[in-house]
Amino acid sequence: MSESKDALPDQEEQVVESGVHNFSKEEEWVKPEDPLLNERLEWFKDQKLGLMMHWGPYSQLGLVESWALSDDDGDWSRNDVDWIDDMEQFKRQYFDLNKTFNPIRFEPEKWAELAADNGFKYFLFTTKHHDGFCMWDTHTTDYRITGPDTPFHTHQYADICRELFDAFRAKGLGISAYFSKADWHTPYYWAPGMERGRHMWRGPSYDPEQYPWMWEKFVEFTHEQIMELLTKYGRIECLWLDAGWVRAGRRGQDIRLGEVVEKARKTQPWLLAADRTVGGPYENIVTPEQTIPDRPMNIPWESCITVGNSFAFGFDDRYKTARQLAHILLEVVAKGGNLALNVGPQPDGRLPGGAVRSIKELGAWLNVYGEGIYGTRICGPYFTGAWAFTCKADTTYAFRLYKNEKEPVRQQTVIPYTGSAARIELVGTGGRLEFNRTDEGLLVELPQAAVTEQAPITHVFRLIANE
CATH class of the missing domain: 3.20.20.80 (Glycosidases)
Structure with missing residues (x-):
């Protein structure tokens, strides 16, 4: 200016x-x-x-x-x-x-x-x-x-x-x-x-x-x-x-x-x-x-x-x-x-x-x-571009962001999170997901119904620290 x-x-x-x-x-x-x-x-x-x-x-x-x-x-x-x-x-x-x-x-x-x-x-x-x-x-x-x-x-x-x-x-x-x-x-x-x-x-x-x-x-x-x-x-x-x-x-x-x-x-x-x-x-x-x-x-x-x-x-x-x-x-x-x-x-x-x-x-x-979203606080790894993280009490929320509807939706995905997780759920379905811990994070498999031709705005995972 x-x-x-x-x-x-x-x-x-x-x-x-x-x-x-x-x-x-x-x-x-x-x-x-x-x-x-x-x-x-x-x-x-x-x-x-x-x-x-x-x-x-x-x-x-x-x-x-x-x-x-x-x-x-x-x-x-x-x-x-x-x-x-x-x-x-x-x-x-x-x-x-x-x-x-x-x-x-x-x-x-x-x-x-x-x-x-x-x-x-x-x-x-x-x-x-x-x-x-x-x-x-x-x-x-x-x-x-x-x-x-x-x-x-x-x-x-x-x-x-x-x-x-x-x-x-x-x-x-x-x-x-x-x-x-x-x-x-x-x-x-x-x-x-x-x-x-x-x-x-x-x-x-x-x-x-x-x-x-x-x-x-x-x-x-x-x-x-x-x-x-x-x-x-x-x-x-x-x-x-x-x-x-x-x-x-x-x-x-x-x-x-x-x-x-x-x-x-x-x-x-x-x-x-x-x-x-x-x-x-x-x-x-x-x-x-x-x-x-x-x-x-x-x-x-x-x-x-x-x-x-x-x-x-x-x-x-x-x-x-x-x-x-x-x-x-x-x-x-x-x-x-x-x-x-x-x-x-x-x-x-x-x-x-x-x-x-x-x-x-x-x-x-x-x-x-x-x-x-509401009532949450920050937690690592915060925001990576493809992922956003928030937390509340003993629960962490991992948001997978799809840039556009043409971005491929893969049945297997790795959540880049190294914190505690005893249970993982897919928000919006109530379904519990099987997962394995890897060097990169948590490997989860989406239910078949979540693997759509057009990518959603997000998939949201509920990571619960304790059963």
Whole structure:
């Protein structure tokens, strides 16, 4: 990503490249001192699969969320913006999208039912992205879903965050609230006429150290928004914070995050925080984006990966198959993480049909094999490409991954596992398998019914240590 004259010093690692965030190193993770928070992190690690959603007025364009507003990110974020040369006019048009955002086909209970019926255990929703548009009934700005300029404000489901949080909670899912620490709409962050002039980047348009009074206004504004979400919208399991460049030590962009999180924990003492890419005591969960770590990590982490190609809705998006999604989930879980699977809702308030089909097919697979996913922990040999391993109590689950339906299914297969196994069963059939131990692992023979012409998504073996 090209940098402006006010970019971060060379010795400071970039946290965003083409809109995709790096993730903190395992050694940067700090274990909480509070026993309740550690207990909640174990709960989090049990869940394995969350439904993530990026949704806002930008869905009307089918364009990447927010980033086209940043001139320094225009080289990659404006690839589809070819109808206008004047980017100042584009920014005005983008910010005016609230005036036409009217998702009258929005049905929150159907979304929650889809998630609950197909194996999702928590819900991660964008309450506000970098563009500053609020999907809840905030009293800090009129740039909100319930604002007078937004036609949806008269709808019965106008307070979208409240409707979604209540619907998903009613189905037993935990709530994780995405919140961007940057806000490119408020004049307290992108102030007109300041030193950057018309050329904007992801940071503030002024130097907070030179204008501390203005920065303090932004801090107060941010704290008030966070406290609204964490005191008026029911139980929240995690405050999931984006815009890692807004942090102490980054050109004066300290929003005193610890102050507001600890204040919120007086009301919600179980609250986890994911101050992504920052490290330290308020990044309780590490969050790789559109990637999976190349090795297991024995800390709480969560890969956010899209069902389609992008986080926001795209009119020509293509959606991953159930095989692809299951294999992604298995690699994530075998390496110790959770998968936050992202769907971008349509501007009319419905979920894309292709994404729904993929989710239901993944759910059908989880209905059979989920016992080897939920509540498990990592164990060697973790993930080999062809095999994924998880464990729970005295049982290890070995998943044989078939890359495509044409991959040959062999009746005899060697499970590359050297741990204890007194009994081996094929999950989904209940059948006990004969096996022999070899130098390479456990040689098992599949029942004839499992040797199919078209390879399944997986075969799953239950390795029980003791009879």
